[in-house]
Amino acid sequence: MRTRITGLATHDIRFPTSLELDGSDAMNPDPDYSAAYVVITTDAADGLEGHGFAFTIGRGNDVQAAAITALEPYVVGRDLESTMDDLGAVWKEMVHDSQLRWLGPEKGVMHMAISAVVNALWDLKAKREGKPVWELLADLTPEQIVELVDFRYLTDAITPGEALAILRRAEAGRAERKAELLNTGYPAYTTSPGWLGYDDAKLRKLCREAVAEGFKQIKLKVGADLEDDIRRLRIARSTVGPDIRIAIDANQRWDVSTAIAWVRELAAFDPWWVEEPTSPDDVLGHATIARAIAPVRVATGEHVQNRVVFKQLLQTGAISYLQLDAARVAGVNENIAILLLAAKFGVPVCPHAGGVGLCELVQHLSMFDYVAVSGSVENRVIEYVDHLHEHFVDPVRVAGGHYAAPTAPGFSATMRPDTLTRFAFPGGPVWSAGGRRSAS
Numbered sequence: 001m002r003t004r005i006t007g008l009a010t011h012d013i014r015f016p017t018s019l020e021l022d023g024s025d026a027m028n029p030d031p032d033y034s035a036a037y038v039v040i041t042t043d044a045a046d047g048l049e050g051h052g053f054a055f056t057i058g059r060g061n062d063v064q065a066a067a068i069t070a071l072e073p074y075v076v077g078r079d080l081e082s083t084m085d086d087l088g089a090v091w092k093e094m095v096h097d098s099q100l101r102w103l104g105p106e107k108g109v110m111h112m113a114i115s116a117v118v119n120a121l122w123d124l125k126a127k128r129e130g131k132p133v134w135e136l137l138a139d140l141t142p143e144q145i146v147e148l149v150d151f152r153y154l155t156d157a158i159t160p161g162e163a164l165a166i167l168r169r170a171e172a173g174r175a176e177r178k179a180e181l182l183n184t185g186y187p188a189y190t191t192s193p194g195w196l197g198y199d200d201a202k203l204r205k206l207c208r209e210a211v212a213e214g215f216k217q218i219k220l221k222v223g224a225d226l227e228d229d230i231r232r233l234r235i236a237r238s239t240v241g242p243d244i245r246i247a248i249d250a251n252q253r254w255d256v257s258t259a260i261a262w263v264r265e266l267a268a269f270d271p272w273w274v275e276e277p278t279s280p281d282d283v284l285g286h287a288t289i290a291r292a293i294a295p296v297r298v299a300t301g302e303h304v305q306n307r308v309v310f311k312q313l314l315q316t317g318a319i320s321y322l323q324l325d326a327a328r329v330a331g332v333n334e335n336i337a338i339l340l341l342a343a344k345f346g347v348p349v350c351p352h353a354g355g356v357g358l359c360e361l362v363q364h365l366s367m368f369d370y371v372a373v374s375g376s377v378e379n380r381v382i383e384y385v386d387h388l389h390e391h392f393v394d395p396v397r398v399a400g401g402h403y404a405a406p407t408a409p410g411f412s413a414t415m416r417p418d419t420l421t422r423f424a425f426p427g428g429p430v431w432s433a434g435g436r437r438s439a440s
């Protein structure tokens, strides 16, 4: 009997993180970390579901959930086997929808909605095959991986043939790298000490703890007040010593000239990279900043809307680190394109994570990259933020400054059922009781 995809349900899930100033930075002083969450169901006897989400920071999470619902006609009713066998085809159908693409194209709320659905389909596929997503991807042939990618708009930077050559080069040593991953995990860095809303004592304590826990890199939010940044960086540098890398993150706060002047003021503290110094759309601005502040490096990506902007950032030499996000571009397939672009240009990928569930997702992409694409962990670290993992059935495990490789089937995206009830907005008990102020 043929099996089909039978349902696509969305949930507006919000966590009142603004009460503790977790996640506070120069542009986002009061985020309520949220997930526009999607569950895809089928009529297969195994009862497996695909779970995915787009990450938002509160208001607008309902808009994001509505955008996911707009994709229902592309998902519900599909033949299950053929859909699972060709997720590249589903990706293209949704991204190139002749009417929905007017809302982008390939950017913003609609693109993030496609990300949630595509990632949920990968979660389902991995559960059906009994593998974590990173391993499922890393076990594909180079030809199968290239088939997942839409090379439209990319061929001036990378052709399918070049992508194939990169993947074939990495075929040697796949088994050894997989074994090493399972044994030692993937390097992480931590942003937990650096939120702007934390006082100096909390900053110092968290810096000390980060080093004791084995992290070789931490990150501080900057950009609201220069004197504060100088004081906080001095505290951080004197606490962690000269050998721990300190990245700084301005979350798009500055104009190009301000970014250059500000980073030069902080250069005495030896920042490893400056992240999101200006608008994520300003490719040439990033290139200008990169030239002016060298040897401090520029990193960006968490708000880069699609593979085309990443292509330009690489072509112009604007970034030394590429920070892809698992749920902003259109899911696994587009991120494979971005990993291939980064490999072509020799730029290390250090993914954006944090929020809610982004660590859970993105670890799979970096681990796939290590086994089957770049073949390297040199200068590569996955961001780690110690928030909200308790809401997931298969949360990340970070110890000794490394992400342990997930072994449970799927994308680590499944939230606990009681979380979907308690944190539902606006009707769940966390929001309807206790006089919390409404986020929308």
Ligand SMILES: [Mg+2]
Pocket (backbone or CB within 6 Å): 249, 251, 275, 276, 302, 352
């Ligand atoms: Mg950031």
